[in-house]
Amino acid sequence: MTSTVQAPGTSKAAGTHLGLAILALAMGGFGIGVTEFAMMGLLKEVELGLNISTPEAGHLISAYALGVVIGAPVLAAVGAKLPRKYLALGLMLFFSIANLTSYVAPDYGSMLVSRFAAGLPHGAFFGVAAVIAASLVAPTKRGWAISMVMAGLTVSNVIGVPFATWLGQTFGWRLLFVLVGALGLVTLALIWRFVPFQKAHADASIRRELGALKRAQVWLAIMIGIVGFGGFFATYTYIAHTMTSVAGIPSAWLPLVVALYGLGMVAGNIVGGRIADKSVMGTIYRVLPAIAVALVVYAIAVHWSWSAFVMVFVVGAAGSMLVPALQTRLLDASPDAPSLASSLNHAALNVANALGAFLGGLVIAWGWGYVAPALVGAVLAVLGLGVAVLSGMLERKRPLAP
DSSP states (O other), X not given: OOOOOOOSSOHHHHHHHHHHHHHHHHHHHHXXXXXXXXXXXXXXXXXXXXXXXXXXXXXXXXXXXXXXXXXXXXXXXXXXXXXXXXXXXXXXXXXXXXXXXXXXXXXXXXXXXXXXXXXXXXXXXXXXHHHHHHHTSOGGGHXXXXXXXXXXXXXXXXXXXXXXXXXXXXXXXXXXXXXXXXXXXXXXXXXXXXXXXXXXXXXXXXXXXXXXGGOHHHHHHHHIIIIITHHHHHHHHTXXXXXXXXXXXXXXXXXXXXXXXXXXXXXXXXXXXXXXXXXXXXXXXXXXXXXXXXXXXXXXXXXXXXXXXXXXXXXXXXXXXXXXHHHHHHHHHOTTSHHHHHHHHHHHHHHHHHHHHHHHHHHHXXXXXXXXXXXXXXXXXXXXXXXXHHHHHHHHHSOOOO
């Protein structure tokens, strides 16, 4: 399904070239992670700066997520005939300009449009980056390569998001977009220099890419991500309230809580990539129950501060272990339309974000308390496992095309 591309010269030089190429792609993920998650920590500053209400500020985050969901399939399909390196460059240029536009947006309406625009290239970039990374290594190492690209997103939650939040709180929230724009320009330079050129597939076309949407296994993989990963976001969205109101942790310690969650995501992403190389569906079958168990234990352990810290890391790790396997599954389910299929994973995860946040907020509104979202998340993980089992049963009857 993939071809191995190596730099000329010795194997050491080839390994260095591979590492730098994946670093370049991961840097794009780092910038995307900063702009996606740092806004949540700067909502109060945004409200004051634009003179808007809290729900209106929340709509800016929703606009970005909507951009991801729409842009992922559309831009991946439209760019199907482009060489993958050029598509990655174009998407990152689009991303950089959109974020710099947010910096100068004078009012709420224009900011809403610019945040939607900034979300458009998100999923398509991760999709093409995953395809490029997978093509640079042997088929048995695709999960590892994809996880290394995704590491940029997870590391951003440990380093980039806390720094961007501090920068915005200290020197002005609009500087977030300058920082992200600069990261995008650095990514452009790295991709241009280190990512090898690959011709577009001879039969590539918008119609060919959209053909992936006709496959039941593609939709089942998307549903695994939406339902199974929804619990991760149901918990993460309300983690600040849970830590302060239930665990009794001072609000000043919340950056440490977020950092632990981010470290868990980094660890889970790395482990998830390794085990996905051994068995994609086996990983999905094992990780979804692990997520359910972790969320149930979290709901109990969060009543004590020391165990709350431990479980924050565990939940972050368990959730992130699922992503490389889902990304690889979509590539396997649609080998003739890899860019679109791969980008749909990120559209699915943003729908999961919205679903998890909505259901978590619903049970809180019903008076079930701040631990209830984690229990909702455990149910979602079990339902996601049910979708995965259905996918596996169908595959036994009709194996995926090689």
